[in-house]
Amino acid sequence: MLVAKIAGALLVLWALIALCVPWLPLQPYQVELEAILQTPQLHQWLGADDLGRPVLDRLLIGARTSFLVAFWVVGLSVLTGTAIGSVAGYLGGWWDRLLVLVIDLFLAFPGILLAIALAGLMGPGIDNLVLALTIVGWVGYARLARAQVLSVKQREHVVAARALGTPGSYIVVRHLLPLVLAPLVVEATFGVASVVIAESGLSFLGLGVQPPEASWGSMIQNGVRYLLVAPHLVLAPGLALFLVVLSVNLLGDRLRDRLDVKMNQKGTGT
Amino acid sequence: MPTYLIQRLLMALWVLFAVSTLVFLLIHWVPGDPVEVMLGESASGADREALRHALGLDLPLFEQWWQFLRGVMHLDLGTSLFYQQPVASLLAERIGATVELAAAAFLIAVMIALPMGAIAAARHGSRWDIGAMGFSLLGVSIPNFWLGPLLVLAFSVGLGWFPVSGRDGIASVVLPAIALGTGLAAVLSRMVRGSLLEVLGDDYIRTARAKGLSEQQVIMRHGLRNAWLPVLTLLGLQLGALLGGAVVTETVFNWPGIGLLLIESIQRRDYPVVQGCVLLISASYVLLNLITDLLYARADPRIRLEQG
Numbered sequence: 001m002l003v004a005k006i007a008g009a010l011l012v013l014w015a016l017i018a019l020c021v022p023w024l025p026l027q028p029y030q031v032e033l034e035a036i037l038q039t040p041q042l043h044q045w046l047g048a049d050d051l052g053r054p055v056l057d058r059l060l061i062g063a064r065t066s067f068l069v070a071f072w073v074v075g076l077s078v079l080t081g082t083a084i085g086s087v088a089g090y091l092g093g094w095w096d097r098l099l100v101l102v103i104d105l106f107l108a109f110p111g112i113l114l115a116i117a118l119a120g121l122m123g124p125g126i127d128n129l130v131l132a133l134t135i136v137g138w139v140g141y142a143r144l145a146r147a148q149v150l151s152v153k154q155r156e157h158v159v160a161a162r163a164l165g166t167p168g169s170y171i172v173v174r175h176l177l178p179l180v181l182a183p184l185v186v187e188a189t190f191g192v193a194s195v196v197i198a199e200s201g202l203s204f205l206g207l208g209v210q211p212p213e214a215s216w217g218s219m220i221q222n223g224v225r226y227l228l229v230a231p232h233l234v235l236a237p238g239l240a241l242f243l244v245v246l247s248v249n250l251l252g253d254r255l256r257d258r259l260d261v262k263m264n265q266k267g268t269g270t
Numbered sequence: 271m272p273t274y275l276i277q278r279l280l281m282a283l284w285v286l287f288a289v290s291t292l293v294f295l296l297i298h299w300v301p302g303d304p305v306e307v308m309l310g311e312s313a314s315g316a317d318r319e320a321l322r323h324a325l326g327l328d329l330p331l332f333e334q335w336w337q338f339l340r341g342v343m344h345l346d347l348g349t350s351l352f353y354q355q356p357v358a359s360l361l362a363e364r365i366g367a368t369v370e371l372a373a374a375a376f377l378i379a380v381m382i383a384l385p386m387g388a389i390a391a392a393r394h395g396s397r398w399d400i401g402a403m404g405f406s407l408l409g410v411s412i413p414n415f416w417l418g419p420l421l422v423l424a425f426s427v428g429l430g431w432f433p434v435s436g437r438d439g440i441a442s443v444v445l446p447a448i449a450l451g452t453g454l455a456a457v458l459s460r461m462v463r464g465s466l467l468e469v470l471g472d473d474y475i476r477t478a479r480a481k482g483l484s485e486q487q488v489i490m491r492h493g494l495r496n497a498w499l500p501v502l503t504l505l506g507l508q509l510g511a512l513l514g515g516a517v518v519t520e521t522v523f524n525w526p527g528i529g530l531l532l533i534e535s536i537q538r539r540d541y542p543v544v545q546g547c548v549l550l551i552s553a554s555y556v557l558l559n560l561i562t563d564l565l566y567a568r569a570d571p572r573i574r575l576e577q578g
Contacts, residue, residue, distance in 0.1 A: 105292070107507075108285040108559075109552050110514035117548045120536035121296055197413050201518050204415045205533055217415070224419050224522070231423055238416035246411035253407070 004254055007247035014244055017060055018067030026057040029212050039232060046236050049219075050226060055236055058214040062237060065215045066244070069126065069199040073133040074191045080134075081141025082177070082184060088142075089149030090172050099146065106139040112198060119207040129208045133198055137191065144187055148180035155179075182259040189252035193245045200241050216241045274567055282560045287339075289552045294338045296548070297541050298331065342549070348542035352535070357546040361528065365550070367437055368527030372516055374443050375451035376509075382455040384494075387462025391497075392489055394467060402459060409456025414515055418449040418522035435524040450519040454512055461504055465497040472496075499570055506562035510555050517551075 031051045038048040046055035088099040106114070118132035152158070153176060161171050200217030202208040209215035216237040223233025305322050322328050326337060341347060347357035390402035425445060426434045433442045469475065470493055478492045479485075517529030524530065532547035534540075 104281075104285060105288045108289050108556050109548075110510035110555055112511070112514035113517060113548060113551055116514075116517060116532070116536070117293075117296060117544065120533075120544065121541075193411070200413060201415060205518065205521060206537065220416060220419070227419055227423060228427060234416070234419045234423075238413070238420070242412055242416060245413070246407065249407055249411050 004250060007250045010243055010247045011251070014063055014067060014247075018064040021060055021064040024060065026060060028053060028057040028061045028214055030054070030057075039230065047230070047232050049222065049233055050230075055219075055233065058219060059216070059236055059240055061214040062216040062219060063240065065126070065203075065209055065213070066196050066199055066241070069130055069133070070192050070195045072130045073137055073195045073199075074188055076130075076134045077137035077191065078141050078184065078188050081138035081143075082145045084138070085142035085145030086149045086172050086176060086180070089146035090153055090168065090176065096146070099142065103139055103143050103146075106136070107143075109136075111136045112201065115198060115202065116205065116207060119202050124207050124210050126209055126213075129199060129202055132202075133195055137195065140191070141184060141187060144183060145180060148183060149176050152176060152179045186252060186256045186259060189248060189255055193248040193252065196241065196245055196248070275564070278560060278563055278567075282556055285556050286553060289556065290339060290342050290549060291335065293545050293549045293552070294335055297545060347546040347549070350535075350540055350543045352538050352540045352543070357542050360531065360543060361546050361550050364526060364528050364531050367525060368516055368520070368529060370443060371446055371450065371520065371525055371527060372512055374447035375454065375512060375516075375519075378447050378451035379454035379458055382451075383458035383462055386455075387459040388466060388489055388494060390459070390463040391466035391470065391493075392485065399463075402463070406456040406460050409452050409459075412452065414449045414453060415518050415522050417452060418445070418519060421445045421449055422523075435522075437526055446519050446523040446525050449522065450512065450515050453515060454508055457508055457511075458501070458505070461501045462494075462497065465500045466493055468500075469493050469497045499566065502562060502566050502569070506559040509558045509562075513551050513555055 030053055032048065032053070036048065036050060040047040046059065049055055049058065084099065088096045115132045115136045118135060119129055122128040122132065149172075158171060158175050161175050166175075199208060200215060200220070203215035203217030204221045206218070206221065209218055211218065219237035220234055220241075223230070223237070226233055305318050305325070305327065309317060309321060319328075326334055329337070345358050347361070349355065350357055350360055353360060386402045386405070390399040393399055422434055422445060425431045431441075432445050436442060466489070470489075475488060475492055478488045483491075516527065517532055519525065520527045520529035521533050528547050528550060532544060532551075535543035535547065
């Protein structure tokens, strides 16, 4: 469908920009006093911010920030969460009970609140941001992987493999994980959307990327002060953020329907 | 009922205990010395020792933890380093604003989501359905710290209907509540639609239709009443997102609630207040979830009568 194609193209563009930024001739930190709060013009597409820095250049840097944070946080969360969840689910017993206790504890915090507290206390910065979001993020994947492994670990082929004396690690990796991958992939897709929002949100609160580095969230925060005179400072990064998240969510929906993963809502075949 | 009730209460107590322990540990995870951060580099050694002693940081960790827990049980959360006031009274001052905002946002979300989800399910596959799901997709994708400024731009600056920020009368809550409630409305309308679609395939719906009830009566009286239950279970988790989102929304609109206090205190490195805010928000979340579960058990006898 056309909408899905546009969404896909947008995400490819996002990734390309993020990866190519170091080689582009950008001047995101170039302070130019004559250009302060300049509105969009022909040679300066998106205008300039309160220090006269080009908004377009900063927008592209922000794309890199959000992409890298999403990549690392989702990657690390999926890996650790899946490993812990599937092993605990497979072994059962005390390990499993311990994991459930930990999961329940983490889920007792509103996720973003824990991330705010962690990022705030560890001090702002992109490394701590990734760490804080990963500490919050792995739990969901662990819970999902555990539930999935529990539901398939009594299947015949697993029992057969165990009867043949196959080591547990091999069973988990080769016989269980391939079966439970689909829901994890769908979850990870939506995970990208929520991490992109979380990164911008924390940067908006001043707990993420620090100046002069750019994040869409910190650009919005900075622009809110000039909302009356220069709304483009808020509109441009917000729109970029919104479009990326919208595209990810759209493709996530498609993927879920395609892989026929049943999540919270059953029987909604649209 | 009693077994389930006791089980659920014990679980909530364990979580509250663990949450307060974790919140206590947070302050000890801070890289570097909190005393150093609070006093700055120029402070003398004696001053540092004095503050360390005043904060109880010279005691063994276990003893500090025990004191902290005892304090929490007596609603004593320490003293703010910035305001020089008890944290508990600071929180008490601010909680009203947050409750007001969250309740307004919740109300808006339900008022949007219920009719929208119901219409989408009743006219499954129609333009209404596509439109409603399109709105839902937009709603979950729009960050509230962007929606907030957009609303301000349109309705405060452009039309002049509502104040830009702050808490002053009923009009000032409208924009923050919309900014905060839109995400929940989007998620909720999807849930209502999904749950209702499932219910509409059941036998008693066919019976209701067969006995000649109007479609509206079928949906309202037989459909929604049953579809509401699964939605209720998921609602508890969504309230967490609402509380977390309140922190951001309060910052956007300068709304003097717990969330704004949390962010201000993080910036001021006022650790006791940070602890108190995180603890209060998490505890309310645990409590709300407990209430949702109990409501669910009350509404569905299968849950409360189930053994083990």
